[in-house]
Amino acid sequence: MSLTAYILGILAALLTLGLVIEMMRRKRMRERHAIWWLLAGTLALVIGVFPGILNWAAGLFGVGAPTNLVFFVSIAVLFLVCIQASSELTTLEDKTRSLAEHSVLLQLRVEELERRLGANGGDRSADTGSVPPAA
Amino acid sequence: MPTSLAQTLIVVPAFNEEAAVGAVVREIAATLPGVSVLVVDDGSADTTSVVAAEAGAEVARLPFNMGVGGAMRFGFKYALEHGFSNVIQIDADGQHDPSNVPALLAALEGADLVIGARFAGAGDYTVRGPRKWAMRMLSRTLSRTAGTQLSDTTSGFKASGPRAVALFASNYPAEYLGDTIEALVIAARAGCRIVQVPVVMRPRAAGVPSQNPIKAATYLGRAFLALGFALFRPIAPAERQLNPS
Numbered sequence: 001m002s003l004t005a006y007i008l009g010i011l012a013a014l015l016t017l018g019l020v021i022e023m024m025r026r027k028r029m030r031e032r033h034a035i036w037w038l039l040a041g042t043l044a045l046v047i048g049v050f051p052g053i054l055n056w057a058a059g060l061f062g063v064g065a066p067t068n069l070v071f072f073v074s075i076a077v078l079f080l081v082c083i084q085a086s087s088e089l090t091t092l093e094d095k096t097r098s099l100a101e102h103s104v105l106l107q108l109r110v111e112e113l114e115r116r117l118g119a120n121g122g123d124r125s126a127d128t129g130s131v132p133p134a135a
Numbered sequence: 136m137p138t139s140l141a142q143t144l145i146v147v148p149a150f151n152e153e154a155a156v157g158a159v160v161r162e163i164a165a166t167l168p169g170v171s172v173l174v175v176d177d178g179s180a181d182t183t184s185v186v187a188a189e190a191g192a193e194v195a196r197l198p199f200n201m202g203v204g205g206a207m208r209f210g211f212k213y214a215l216e217h218g219f220s221n222v223i224q225i226d227a228d229g230q231h232d233p234s235n236v237p238a239l240l241a242a243l244e245g246a247d248l249v250i251g252a253r254f255a256g257a258g259d260y261t262v263r264g265p266r267k268w269a270m271r272m273l274s275r276t277l278s279r280t281a282g283t284q285l286s287d288t289t290s291g292f293k294a295s296g297p298r299a300v301a302l303f304a305s306n307y308p309a310e311y312l313g314d315t316i317e318a319l320v321i322a323a324r325a326g327c328r329i330v331q332v333p334v335v336m337r338p339r340a341a342g343v344p345s346q347n348p349i350k351a352a353t354y355l356g357r358a359f360l361a362l363g364f365a366l367f368r369p370i371a372p373a374e375r376q377l378n379p380s
Contacts, residue, residue, distance in 0.1 A: 097201060097205060097309065100197060100198050100199065100201070101197075101208070101209045101212055103198065104195050104196065104197055104198070104209060105195075105209075105212065105213065105216060107195075107196075108193070108195055108213075
């Protein structure tokens with residue numbers, strides 16, 4: 001392996017780790033979502049600095065070409081992250097739906113209150129304008 | 136009589152139905168005097184909510200489209216919050232005849248969920264080809280799950296008693312076909328008694344149901360996917376009765 005390839009591997013791992021940590025620092029990414037990226041970045045950095053570990057691990061798992069182990073682990077990590085993202089998306093959709101239901105229930109109660117106020121001769125200058133009050 | 140009309144909420148899920156919803160609301164009011172009608176405007180882009188309000192219904196406008204299941208779950212939540220015991224779904228396209236409501240309510244005395252079924256003797260509603268086989272297979276599987284003979288499992292014309300309302304307020308599915316097939320499975324597995332009452336369905340006010348074989352096959356696949364997952368899920372718990380103010 002040439003020196004430039006060695007440096008490139010380490011730089012790429014550092015860049016990934018730096019990006020993830022910076023996003024966590026700015027609260028753009030929560031720990032529970034960042035954990036897989038942190039693990040993958042750290043692994044890439046360790047193997048980038050000590051390429052011998054990769055050869056040793058490939059021998060341990062009986063993988064003929066060490067690069068195949070890299071591909072296998074990378075795909076596994078991407079897979080897990082995607083599944084987690086899909087699951088979180090479903091949770092978010094459920095929460096959005098509940099919030100929408102709740103806001104409509106509240107809107108109906110506000111309109112009912114406004115109607116009663118109007119019936120008592122109260123002055124209603126501002127109307128929501130979304131639904132015309134029943135005559 | 137516990138299942139009286141005054142304790143019943145008619146929920147009309149409506150998505151872009153400005154042409155039909157006014158007549159449906161007026162017909163319900165004329166056929167069933169004094170009943171409460173809630174039109175759930177499922178994020179329509181047209182004047183559905185205005186037309187429904189002018190016809191005299193209470194209108195809830197969902198901020199975005201959630202499908203029939205989403206609209207109905209809101210209806211069940213509303214019923215719980217306002218102390219209604221029963222919920223009856225009537226579609227906004229005019230397919231369901233409000234004069235069948237007393238028969239559904241009467242059947243609710245001995246059951247938690249009553250389905251207005253098309254193939255149970257009354258009327259001449261027919262479907263052909265793969266769609267018919269799919270519906271037949273679905274009804275056979277669901278009849279076994281529910282422990283009673285169900286011939287029309289995809290009917291939207293349903294009456295829910297207090298137990299089903301509490302269950303559906305938090306568990307009514309929003310997925311495709313969830314409001315029919317999965318809802319039945321949820322109710323059956325939660326121990327609700329399900330019965331069916333024969334009704335006559337009228338032709339839709341506008342549009343024709345498709346008989347395209349590819350669409351029918353897609354329908355069959357999705358229906359069985361929905362059924363499979365519904366049978367595989369953990370049993371749903373019912374929501375507590377809410378008592379505001």
